[in-house]
Amino acid sequence: MDRINQLVSHLTPGSVKGLEAIQTKSPDDVVITLAVRTPLCKARKGGLKDTTSEELLVEIFKQAIAHSSIDAGLIGDIAVGTCLPKKPLHEARSAMLAAGIPEHVPVQIINRFCSSGLMAVTDISNKIKVGQIDIGLAVGIESMSQNPDDPWTPNSVAVNNHPPAKACCMPMGWTSENVAGDFGVSREDMDALSALSFQRAEHAQKSGYFKNEIVPITVNFKAADGTITQKTISADDGIRYGTTKEALGKIKAAFPQWTPSQTTGGNASQVTDGAAAVLLMKRSKAEALGLKILGKHVATAVTGLAPRIMGIAPRIAIPMVLTQVGISQDDVDLFEINEAFSSMYVYCTRELGLDINKVNVNGGAVALGHPLGCTGARQVATGLNELARRDGKILVTSMCIGGGQGAAAVFVRD
Amino acid sequence: MNRPEPPSVLQTPGFAHYNLAWSPFHPARLAVASSANYGLVGNGRLHLTSVGIAPGIPGGQPTVNLDKQYDTQDGLYDVAWSEIHENQLVTGSGDGSIKLWDIMINDLPIRAWHEHTREVFSVDWSNIKKDQFISSSWDGSVKLWSPDRPRSLTSIQAHSACVYQALFSPHQPDIIATCSTDGTLKIFDLRMPTYALTTNSFTNPITAAALTIPASGTEILSLDWNKYKPFTLASGGVDKLIKVWDCRMVKLAPETASQQVQQVGGVCESQMAGHEWAVRKVQWSPHRPDLLASASYDMTCRVWSTNTPDGRGSLVYIHDPHTEFVVGCAWSLYQEGVLASCSWDCRVNVFRV
Numbered sequence: 001m002d003r004i005n006q007l008v009s010h011l012t013p014g015s016v017k018g019l020e021a022i023q024t025k026s027p028d029d030v031v032i033t034l035a036v037r038t039p040l041c042k043a044r045k046g047g048l049k050d051t052t053s054e055e056l057l058v059e060i061f062k063q064a065i066a067h068s069s070i071d072a073g074l075i076g077d078i079a080v081g082t083c084l085p086k087k088p089l090h091e092a093r094s095a096m097l098a099a100g101i102p103e104h105v106p107v108q109i110i111n112r113f114c115s116s117g118l119m120a121v122t123d124i125s126n127k128i129k130v131g132q133i134d135i136g137l138a139v140g141i142e143s144m145s146q147n148p149d150d151p152w153t154p155n156s157v158a159v160n161n162h163p164p165a166k167a168c169c170m171p172m173g174w175t176s177e178n179v180a181g182d183f184g185v186s187r188e189d190m191d192a193l194s195a196l197s198f199q200r201a202e203h204a205q206k207s208g209y210f211k212n213e214i215v216p217i218t219v220n221f222k223a224a225d226g227t228i229t230q231k232t233i234s235a236d237d238g239i240r241y242g243t244t245k246e247a248l249g250k251i252k253a254a255f256p257q258w259t260p261s262q263t264t265g266g267n268a269s270q271v272t273d274g275a276a277a278v279l280l281m282k283r284s285k286a287e288a289l290g291l292k293i294l295g296k297h298v299a300t301a302v303t304g305l306a307p308r309i310m311g312i313a314p315r316i317a318i319p320m321v322l323t324q325v326g327i328s329q330d331d332v333d334l335f336e337i338n339e340a341f342s343s344m345y346v347y348c349t350r351e352l353g354l355d356i357n358k359v360n361v362n363g364g365a366v367a368l369g370h371p372l373g374c375t376g377a378r379q380v381a382t383g384l385n386e387l388a389r390r391d392g393k394i395l396v397t398s399m400c401i402g403g404g405q406g407a408a409a410v411f412v413r414d
Numbered sequence: 415m416n417r418p419e420p421p422s423v424l425q426t427p428g429f430a431h432y433n434l435a436w437s438p439f440h441p442a443r444l445a446v447a448s449s450a451n452y453g454l455v456g457n458g459r460l461h462l463t464s465v466g467i468a469p470g471i472p473g474g475q476p477t478v479n480l481d482k483q484y485d486t487q488d489g490l491y492d493v494a495w496s497e498i499h500e501n502q503l504v505t506g507s508g509d510g511s512i513k514l515w516d517i518m519i520n521d522l523p524i525r526a527w528h529e530h531t532r533e534v535f536s537v538d539w540s541n542i543k544k545d546q547f548i549s550s551s552w553d554g555s556v557k558l559w560s561p562d563r564p565r566s567l568t569s570i571q572a573h574s575a576c577v578y579q580a581l582f583s584p585h586q587p588d589i590i591a592t593c594s595t596d597g598t599l600k601i602f603d604l605r606m607p608t609y610a611l612t613t614n615s616f617t618n619p620i621t622a623a624a625l626t627i628p629a630s631g632t633e634i635l636s637l638d639w640n641k642y643k644p645f646t647l648a649s650g651g652v653d654k655l656i657k658v659w660d661c662r663m664v665k666l667a668p669e670t671a672s673q674q675v676q677q678v679g680g681v682c683e684s685q686m687a688g689h690e691w692a693v694r695k696v697q698w699s700p701h702r703p704d705l706l707a708s709a710s711y712d713m714t715c716r717v718w719s720t721n722t723p724d725g726r727g728s729l730v731y732i733h734d735p736h737t738e739f740v741v742g743c744a745w746s747l748y749q750e751g752v753l754a755s756c757s758w759d760c761r762v763n764v765f766r767v
Contacts, residue, residue, distance in 0.1 A: 002532075003453070003454050003455075003508070003533065004454055006552065006576065006595075007454075009595075009633065009652070010633065010635065010652055010692040010694070010711060011691060011692060011711060018574065018575055018595075018596060019574070020573070020574045020575070020596050020620070021575070021595075021596040021597055024596065024597065024598060024626070024628050025628060025678060026597075026628035026631065027628070028631065
């Protein structure tokens with residue numbers, strides 16, 4: 001059987017597989033030369049509460065260009081992942097121009113909810129792989145202060161009479177309770193992992209681990225008395241120091257209407273503002289431009305699943321992407337799994353049998369926040385930075401996606 | 415472009431071919447490694463044929479006759495003639511065994527070795543150190559052998575995936591090139607094999623290569639050293655392309671091994687597209703530095719010249735009478751322009767280009 005498979009592989013051209021293969025440096029690799037993010041700030045209360053989404057975009061574009069060491073005119077395409085703005089392409093196009101990127105550079109919006117940032121990276125990577133562009137910028141952004149994630153009620157018989165279709169319009173908190181209820185995730189485990197997320201983020205922030213990935217930005221800030229001042233934001237402000245499992249255990253359920261009512265404000269991702277940028281190009285191009293290469297994007301996998309338990313998606317998407325590139329879970333040095341809710345986070349780490357010392361080692365969305373469109377790109381910045389710190393090679397990022405989808409991607413540090 | 419004359423054909427019913435080799439001593443002798451059931455399961459057979467080439471008649475058609483055959487327990491994937499003994503040749507088999515045959519002795523091999531743990535996909539005899547040959551296997555290793563020794567002289571872990579071919583440099587002793595499922599070509603110096611420092615030598619030992627060429631995003635199935643230009647190699651594989659590599663940048667042992675300088679690179683001189691499916695075999699002409707033959711799953715054998723004004727190479731000849739995958743091709747060493755091809759259609763074709 002092995003022989004047949006081996007010979008069949010000659011006739012089914014695909015990418016080379018395996019740990020050695022994905023670590024081999026080829027001129028055609030899609031590499032990352034820059035992965036940065038703004039601080040993540042609590043929506044409506046934090047440092048970016050008075051910053052509009054287009055202002056935040058202008059800032060992340062400016063910072064990306066300033067830190068990229070390239071002429072912005074060389075960028076072949078920009079993909080912006082964002083979910084909530086009413087006029088996202090207006091915002092993105094105007095912001096890139098206001099940030100000084102030349103008119104001939106195009107821009108596009110990508111929305112696949114919580115994975116939008118990763119989809120922007122994937123889209124740019126694919127365009128580079130097929131030769132459509134040489135250099136591309138992927139951005140993930142969300143201002144949840146300005147564009148709140150309001151519920152949506154479908155107003156059509158076709159959807160309302162179809163249970164799974166209806167399910168994907170339900171609030172995300174409901175899916176979290178479904179995961180906890182269906183798969184026997186305890187409140188205690190949820191609070192324990194959430195406390196760990198806070199403690200890790202606190203340690204990382206105090207140790208200055210985030211300095212290499214955060215680009216400070218200067219924004220308007222309205223004080224309590226109504227005066228507007230310019231303020232430079234340089235640190236995440238959602239991390240609650242000294243959080244313990246016991247303290248989280250006292251918080252009241254956020255969704256008493258849905259059993260088992262284990263999700264709270266303390267063990268779910270925070271509502272947050274933030275942006276991140278990833279600059280990608282062919283390795284040959286990066287070498288020609290003399291840029292430092294942080295790592296390469298190897299593969300992305302996306303899957304769909306039942307909307308009512310969308311949180312378990314990383315459990316499906318991570319094995320998918322690992323099979324796609326032919327490596328095992330043990331080969332991975334670091335996982336960044338979005339902590340949309342700790343019910344799904346507990347479930348996914350438990351079912352995949354992940355070594356918790358390799359997962360979200362500097363905290364996740366429970367402590368740092370989850371600006372929907374930003375997260376996928378933010379994980380790349382955080383993951384590559386931490387990989388460098390611990391001298392690891394392989395990074396896997398993953399997230400569940402509202403509406404019943406999930407995504408995972410593999411990156412290799414250079 | 416194609417000439418009208420049909421090729422000379424030898425049929426081997428029930429046995430699909432995997433490779434073929436011309437004798438370096440006798441212009442007429444051609445050996446063919448083959449397998450029942452397309453090599454997926456079952457026996458193998460080594461065919462010895464003689465090709466009658468009428469000398470001095472330009473364009474004269476050769477004839478192919480079957481002289482002898484040897485049966486084996488498992489499929490035969492490659493064959494190489496001895497460079498010191500005119501009657502001996504070595505085969506590599508699907509069961510991991512290597513057998514030495516003497517064509518004056520019927521039925522059985524005169525020696526057999528079994529060290530590889532998976533299919534042996536290539537064997538190559540050194541034409542410089544004529545008492546040595548190498549084998550490469552799907553177990554990722556390459557082994558150096560002497561016909562007189564009961565065990566391999568050296569074994570290197572060349573790749574962590576299938577090694578489809580390993581060939582001695584025709585110019586320097588102890589230098590070999592390999593190609594693999596992992597998409598790389600590698601050059602090794604067998605004088606000082608050491609494990610690469612970048613790998614865990616307990617759980618995942620890999621021998622340090624003098625040069626690693628990331629040649630393709632897909633599997634590399636074949637390679638060959640140019641006979642006239644040292645450190646110029648051709649590769650072919652699943653990406654359907656034939657690429658020519660200038661590897662003169664390589665630094666060889668002992669300096670390399672002691673300092674663990676493992677270079678990555680190789681300059682792609684030309685890239686020839688045309689095959690519609692994976693390229694299974696490439697071989698440079700023994701008579702001309704610019705001529706290269708290739709065999710492909712697209713059922714054709716093609717000849718290419720790298721000597722074009724733009725340096726990119728161009729197609730010279732297509733041989734398309736085969737009706738199944740063409741898996742091997744070999745230039746006659748004595749008759750310039752005579753090429754033999756073998757296929758899963760159980761036919762050996764010999765023709766003039």
